[in-house]
Amino acid sequence: SAKRKGRGRYQYFIPSMQEQAMARSILERDLRAAIEHEQFELYYQPIVELSSGKTFKAEALIRWHHPSRGLVSPAEFIPIAEDSGLITHIGDWVFRNAARQASAWQNKYDTNFSVSINTSPFQFHDPTHDVLSWLQFTEKLGLSARSIVIEITESMMIEPSDEIQQKMHLFREAGVQIALDDFGTGYSSLAYLKNFDVDFIKIDQSFVRGLTPHSDDKVLCEAIIMIAHKLGMQVVAEGIETEEEYKLLSKAGCDYGQGFYFDKPMPRHQFEKIFNKA
Numbered sequence: 001s002a003k004r005k006g007r008g009r010y011q012y013f014i015p016s017m018q019e020q021a022m023a024r025s026i027l028e029r030d031l032r033a034a035i036e037h038e039q040f041e042l043y044y045q046p047i048v049e050l051s052s053g054k055t056f057k058a059e060a061l062i063r064w065h066h067p068s069r070g071l072v073s074p075a076e077f078i079p080i081a082e083d084s085g086l087i088t089h090i091g092d093w094v095f096r097n098a099a100r101q102a103s104a105w106q107n108k109y110d111t112n113f114s115v116s117i118n119t120s121p122f123q124f125h126d127p128t129h130d131v132l133s134w135l136q137f138t139e140k141l142g143l144s145a146r147s148i149v150i151e152i153t154e155s156m157m158i159e160p161s162d163e164i165q166q167k168m169h170l171f172r173e174a175g176v177q178i179a180l181d182d183f184g185t186g187y188s189s190l191a192y193l194k195n196f197d198v199d200f201i202k203i204d205q206s207f208v209r210g211l212t213p214h215s216d217d218k219v220l221c222e223a224i225i226m227i228a229h230k231l232g233m234q235v236v237a238e239g240i241e242t243e244e245e246y247k248l249l250s251k252a253g254c255d256y257g258q259g260f261y262f263d264k265p266m267p268r269h270q271f272e273k274i275f276n277k278a
């Protein structure tokens with residue numbers, strides 16, 4: 001009967017939810033250990049200037065080498081880090097490592113190199129998070145603040161708290177650049193762009209994937225690029241996988257591109273080959 005079927009389903013979901021909660025709490029425990037045992041690594045993905053084909057920017061993307069599970073995706077563990085408050089600590093680690101790497105690469109290869117660093121709104125809401133200590137850290141490295149791009153998500157632009165506004169202001173004053181990541185996926189109200197200045201808009205890969213000469217996505221990309229330029233911002237297209245996508249975006253005046261068509265995110269030693277090629 002339907003009733004029995006319903007009960008069967010009910011019994012099916014409860015253990016699976018328990019299992020999920022259990023898996024999550026195990027991951028959270030492992031995440032604490034990961035910080036202590038340095039199981040994180042930053043990969044770097046080239047951000048290519050479309051007009052010249054040159055690479056002097058990269059996005060730092062965190063990787064977790066889990067002792068038994070292997071590589072765990074940030075899409076899986078960042079939300080857990082956010083829920084548990086560990087994100088502030090992880091975010092500090094990411095910032096310091098990326099800044100140190102940018103400084104080393106500037107000294108060795110290219111003084112124009114800049115690094116893009118992903119951040120979570122949760123870390124900026126945390127009162128123990130200290131923007132000034134980040135700025136002091138870069139200063140000690142001799143790294144110009146302009147060489148750092150902080151990637152934020154749209155959720156931070158919607159009614160930003162005083163604290164967030166203050167932190168963004170500190171970044172701006174120091175010369176740190178700001179990029180709006182995954183543009184077009186959230187509420188996507190252009191009004192948010194008035195809440196604070198950003199230097200770059202990153203068009204989300206869902207608009208780039210499958211871009212063809214007559215698609216709606218092409219119209220949307222062109223419109224975003226035009227508006228961004230009129231507002232004095234530059235545009236990065238994410239997730240470019242094909243030559244056609246690259247050509248259409250280039251033609252539309254997109255400033256930078258990132259994606260498997262150019263290169264996948266890679267360990268730092270591999271990334272150095274990009275400098276040697278240039």
Ligand code: C2E
Binds near residue numbers: 119181182259265
């Ligand atoms: P995101 O910031 O939008 O980063 C771009 C993601 O797209 C990366 O996934 C990258 O590997 C992937 N990608 C790049 N080009 C292509 C392409 O051509 N095709 C496809 N299919 N994918 C492409 P990844 O490294 O797995 O990171 C996922 C998300 O995790 C990031 O999205 C970001 O939101 C978050 N994340 C990564 N590292 C950090 C970090 O250090 N801190 C924080 N808070 N979040 C991070």
Ligand code: MG
Binds near residue numbers: 059118151181
């Ligand atoms: Mg990003």
Ligand code: MG
Binds near residue numbers: 182204238
């Ligand atoms: Mg993105």
